Structures are given as structure tokens and as C-alpha cells.
Amino acid sequence: MTPLRRLLLSLAVVALAQTAVLAGMVADxxxxxxxxxxxxxxxxxxxPRDLFRGEYVRLGYDIxxxxxxxxxxxxxxxxxxxxxxxxxxxxxAWSPVKVSAAMPAETSPERIVLKGRTMHGGPFxxxxxxxxxxxxxxxxxxxxxxxxxLEKLARDRRISTLVAVDSGGxxxxxxxxxxxxxxxxxxxx
Amino acid sequence: MSWYRHKVxxxxxxxxxxxxxxxxxxxxxxxxxxxxxxxxxxxxVLAILGAVLFGFAAISFVASNWWAMxxxxxxxxxxxxxxxxYGATALLLHRRLEAFAQxxxxxxxxxxxxxxxLIAQMYHMxxxxxxxxxxxxxxxxxxxxxxxxxxxxxxxxxxxxxxxVYERGLxxxxxxxxxxxxxxxxxxxGWRGWRPGLHLAALALLVWLVPLGYLVLDRHAHxxxxxxxxxxxxxxxxxGPAIDRRLxxxxxxxxxxxxxxxxxxxxLQFIDPIVRYGRLGEVWSWRLMLLAxxxxxxLLASMAWALRTSNRAALWLAYAAFALEVLGLYLKTxxxxxxxxxxxxxxxxxxxLLAWAAYRLHRRAAPAEAAA
Numbered sequence: 001m002t003p004l005r006r007l008l009l010s011l012a013v014v015a016l017a018q019t020a021v022l023a024g025m026v027a028d029x030x031x032x033x034x035x036x037x038x039x040x041x042x043x044x045x046x047x048p049r050d051l052f053r054g055e056y057v058r059l060g061y062d063i064x065x066x067x068x069x070x071x072x073x074x075x076x077x078x079x080x081x082x083x084x085x086x087x088x089x090x091x092x093a094w095s096p097v098k099v100s101a102a103m104p105a106e107t108s109p110e111r112i113v114l115k116g117r118t119m120h121g122g123p124f125x126x127x128x129x130x131x132x133x134x135x136x137x138x139x140x141x142x143x144x145x146x147x148x149x150l151e152k153l154a155r156d157r158r159i160s161t162l163v164a165v166d167s168g169g170x171x172x173x174x175x176x177x178x179x180x181x182x183x184x185x186x187x188x189x
Numbered sequence: 190m191s192w193y194r195h196k197v198x199x200x201x202x203x204x205x206x207x208x209x210x211x212x213x214x215x216x217x218x219x220x221x222x223x224x225x226x227x228x229x230x231x232x233x234v235l236a237i238l239g240a241v242l243f244g245f246a247a248i249s250f251v252a253s254n255w256w257a258m259x260x261x262x263x264x265x266x267x268x269x270x271x272x273x274x275y276g277a278t279a280l281l282l283h284r285r286l287e288a289f290a291q292x293x294x295x296x297x298x299x300x301x302x303x304x305x306x307l308i309a310q311m312y313h314m315x316x317x318x319x320x321x322x323x324x325x326x327x328x329x330x331x332x333x334x335x336x337x338x339x340x341x342x343x344x345x346x347x348x349x350x351x352x353x354v355y356e357r358g359l360x361x362x363x364x365x366x367x368x369x370x371x372x373x374x375x376x377x378x379g380w381r382g383w384r385p386g387l388h389l390a391a392l393a394l395l396v397w398l399v400p401l402g403y404l405v406l407d408r409h410a411h412x413x414x415x416x417x418x419x420x421x422x423x424x425x426x427x428x429g430p431a432i433d434r435r436l437x438x439x440x441x442x443x444x445x446x447x448x449x450x451x452x453x454x455x456x457l458q459f460i461d462p463i464v465r466y467g468r469l470g471e472v473w474s475w476r477l478m479l480l481a482x483x484x485x486x487x488l489l490a491s492m493a494w495a496l497r498t499s500n501r502a503a504l505w506l507a508y509a510a511f512a513l514e515v516l517g518l519y520l521k522t523x524x525x526x527x528x529x530x531x532x533x534x535x536x537x538x539x540x541x542l543l544a545w546a547a548y549r550l551h552r553r554a555a556p557a558e559a560a561a
Contacts, residue, residue, distance in 0.1 A: 016299075141313070173313055
């Protein structure tokens with residue numbers, strides 16, 4: 001092989017490998033959004049002072065506060081992912097019923113497993129009785145100029161998110177619902 | 190004029206005057222020195238700086254909103270830029286513009302990292318953020334090995350260090366996963382025979398190793414760091430010639446071992462008590478005295494070894510460590526002047542005795558040399 005061909009091949013391998021990583025990220029996400037099970041979670045207001053940073057919305061959820069007594073088995077390590085089992089109550093709202101460090105097997109249609117981490121990577125149980133959990137669905141980018149409007153709606157508790165969840169418990173926001181109507185559904189690409 | 194050339198010129202004048210080097214020889218040596226070109230031309234420095242700035246431009250693009258484009262258009266833009274950088278690398282290498290080609294590789298690595306962040310932002314990925322840094326580092330390592338590219342390898346070590354600091358900051362664990370990734374990058378530096386890369390490898394390992402004591406066993410296991418650094422320094426001192434036959438690195442290894450061991454004892458003496466008890470602890474304790482004595486002995490032995498092996502870097506590091514140690518002891522005993530003065534008196538006596546012993550040894554050795 002000539003040096004030039006060897007060089008071109010090496011560079012192509014580098015570019016292809018890096019492209020593959022990026023494409024893998026996109027594919028993973030689109031697969032989750034396309035095929036994941038859908039649940040609707042009402043948004044609760046978070047600290048209004050930094051609810052919006054530009055067009056970047058912070059979203060709070062009732063399921064973000066998990067009682068530590070729900071922990072089943074050993075406590076998860078710091079910053080390690082753990083699994084929160086949600087159950088649909090009679091009024092249709094999802095609420096946490098169990099937490100475990102390993103992926104639990106749940107087959108009931110009234111239950112769904114979400115992968116979460118503690119809010120700042122701290123210990124699951126810091127003695128306060130409540131773990132603050134993030135599921136990767138706590139921020140959302142909205143079109144320019146819509147921030148303030150959504151802020152008001154969030155304060156009035158009129159927003160919900162449509163969330164896709166895959167079999168590994170990974171969650172992604174599919175869209176925002178205002179008064180139950182789907183308003184911001186993002187295209188996959 | 191480079192530092193090396195300056196030094197040789199000075200010695201050459203002396204050797205010529207002594208008649209050891211003839212006029213023809215001296216002229217030939219000077220011509221050879223003048224013909225040497227510095228590897229750091231202004232063009233290559235500017236090209237690398239340009240690549241770094243380009244990287245910052247790409248990264249700050251993350252913060253800006255780019256709503257005008259569809260997701261697909263954004264992905265296409267990112268990938269086109271990425272491939273453009275590596276395409277430019279091929280073109281520049283083909284035209285033998287090595288420095289510019291290296292800058293293009295570095296720009297490609299920067300665009301790759303920016304793309305990871307942008308895609309994570311576009312799709313609201315919020316998994317474990319340090320993982321993104323690891324993916325970036327591995328992409329940089331691949332470019333470093335295949336192109337091959339020293340700047341990309343340097344970027345790999347920086348990214349690996351950022352990765353371990355980030356991961357530990359969140360997880361508060363030892364982060365053993367750092368070691369295989371580091372070993373792969375260090376092996377690449379060794380394979381390339383790139384000395385600055387090996388120094389970067391050592392520095393990246395130090396970033397991981399020095400705080401390790403906080404993260405393993407009882408979370409105050411800094412003695413492990415002292416042992417690791419001490420072992421490296423002792424290995425460099427005892428197996429020096431054997432190491433240097435493969436790679437002339439024993440002098441540097443000694444320096445890094447010294448720095449690691451000193452960082453460990455320094456944490457044990459002056460930082461860990463604050464972490465543990467929220468204050469410096471009692472002014473004097475047997476533990477501190479023992480550790481201080483050990484540190485001073487270690488530093489004096491290092492200085493002696495550095496002088497014997499003409500290891501200038503180790504000598505200056507040991508001097509600096511000595512100054513830090515004395516400053517630490519002074520601050521710790523501040524407010525208790527009697528204790529402070531007692532300490533300095535004891536230290537002064539010990540150092541003076543050692544100086545006397547060294548002088549006697551030297552005197553005994555000198556006549557033997559004269560006789561031989």
C-alpha cells in the first residue's frame with residue numbers, strides 16, 4: 001500500500017469511528033423516542049427564579065421526590081444509576097412504589113421502570129427521608145420567545161410531558177402537553 | 190539561540206582553549222549546531238493555536254441556540270465539519286505541511302467533542318456527563334494512534350484527566366476504570382517514543398493517583414500514595430541503568446515518584462487533619478513529628494541522590510518540596526513560637542550534621558580518586 005493510501009485509510013477509519021459514535025447516540029435516542037412506551041407526567045413548578053434560562057426549561061415532577069423507605073435491597077452507590085418502579089394509581093397518576101439498585105422485572109401494565117440518578121450525584125439516602133431523583137427528562141428546549149408563557153403555565157400546573165421509556169428504563173421527552181393537548185412534539189431528526 | 194546550543198558554545202570555547210578540540214572540529218560542531226532547526230517554528234505554533242481557537246469556537250456554539258436549522262441540518266453540519274477536518278489533514282500531509290496537518294487533526298478532535306455535546310443537547314441526553322468526556326478521549330486516542338498525531342495524544346491525556354476528576358467529583362469513588370484507559374494512551378506515547386507525551390502521561394496519572402487516598406479504604410489512606418511514589422522513586426534509583434537501556438526515563442521517573450510521595454506526606458501532615466477534624470488538630474503530636482522527620486529524611490535522601498546522578502530537576506523539586514514542608518510546619522505551629530523555634534533548631538542540627546557527614550565522606554573519597 002502506498003503511504004498516501006495508508007494515510008487516507010487511517011483518516012477514514014478515524015472519521016468513520018467518530019461518526020459511528022455520534023450516529024450511535026442519535027440512533028439510540030430516536031429508537032427510544034419511536035418505540036418506547038409512552039407515559040404522561042404532570043410538571044410541577046421548580047424554583048421559579050431559575051425555571052427558565054433563555055429557552056431552556058427546567059421541569060419538576062412529583063416522581064422526582066422518592067421516599068427513601070421505598071428502597072428494596074442494597075443502596076445504590078454514589079452517582080450510580082438505580083431503578084424506580086412507578087405504578088399507575090386509580091386517578092391515572094404515576095407514583096413511585098419501589099427503588100432498587102438492579103433492574104427489576106416488572107410485567108404489569110400498571111407498572112413501569114425508570115432509570116434515575118440522584119440530583120447531584122449524592123448518596124441515595126442522606127438521612128432526610130427523601131431522595132431527589134433525576135430521570136434525564138428535567139430539561140427541555142423550547143422555541144425562542146415561548147419561555148415566559150410556559151413559565152406561567154408551569155406555575156398554574158397546566159403542563160405535562162409526554163415521556164418515552166424503553167425496556168432499559170431510559171426516558172426521553174417526546175413533547176409537552178398544555179391542558180392535555182400535545183403542543184411541542186419534536187421531530188426525530 | 191537554543192539553550193542547548195548556548196551551553197555547547199560555552200563548553201566548546203573552554204575545550205578549544207584546553208586543546209581538547211581542534212579548530213576544525215570546533216568549526217564542524219558549530220556548523221552542525223547552526224544547521225539544526227527548532228521543531229517549534231512560529232508557523233506550527235500559530236497553526237496549533239488556531240486549531241485550539243477553532244475548537245473553542247465550536248464548543249461555544251453549544252451555548253448558542255441554533256433554532257433556525259432542523260435537527261437533520263445540524264447533524265449534517267457537524268459531520269461535514271468533522272470530515273472536512275480529516276480531509277484537510279490528508280491534503281496538508283500530502284503537501285508535507287506537517288504542522289498545519291497536525292492542527293487540522295486537533296481541530297477534528299475538537300469538533301468531535303463539540304458534536305458529542307451538541308447531540309446530547311439536541312436530544313436532551315442527561316445520563317452520566319463524564320461518559321461523554323471518555324468517548325471524546327477515546328476518539329482523540331484513535332486519531333493519535335492512526336494518523337499518527339502527537340497533539341491529539343496530548344489532548345487525550347488532558348481529556349482523561351478531566352474525565353477522572355469529573356467522575357470522581359460526582360461519584361466519590363476510586364475510579365479504577367481510569368487505569369486501563371490511561372494505560373492505552375501511555376502505551377501509545379511509549380510506542381511513538383514521544384517524550385513530552387510520556388511526561389503528560391505521568392502528569393495525568395498524578396492527577397488520578399495523588400487524591401486516591403481520599404477515595405479508598407478508610408478514605409484517609411494517603412500512605413498508599415506515599416508508598417506508590419516512594420516505590421517509583423526507589424525503583425528509578427536502584428534499577429536506573431536497566432530502565433535507561435530501554436528508555437532514558439529513570440531520572441524523570443525519580444522526579445515523579447518524589448512529587449507523588451511528597452504530595453502524600455504533605456496531605457497526611459497538613460490537609461487530612463483539616464478534612465478529618467475540621468481543624469489542624471493539636472499543634473504538636475508524635476504523629477506529625479514522625480511524619481515531618483520522615484519527610485525531611487526523604488527529601489534529604491532525594492537531594493543526595495539528585496546530586497550524585499546530576500538530576501537537576503529532582504534537585505530543584507526536592508528544594509521546592511523542602512520549602513513547602515518548612516512553610517507547612519511553620520504555619521501549623523504558628524502562634525506557638527517556642528515550638529516553632531524548637532523545630533527549626535532540631536532541623537538545623539540534623540541538616541548540619543548531615544552536611545558534616547557528607548563533607549567527611551567526600552574528603553575520604555577525594556584522596557582515593559587522586560591516587561587512582
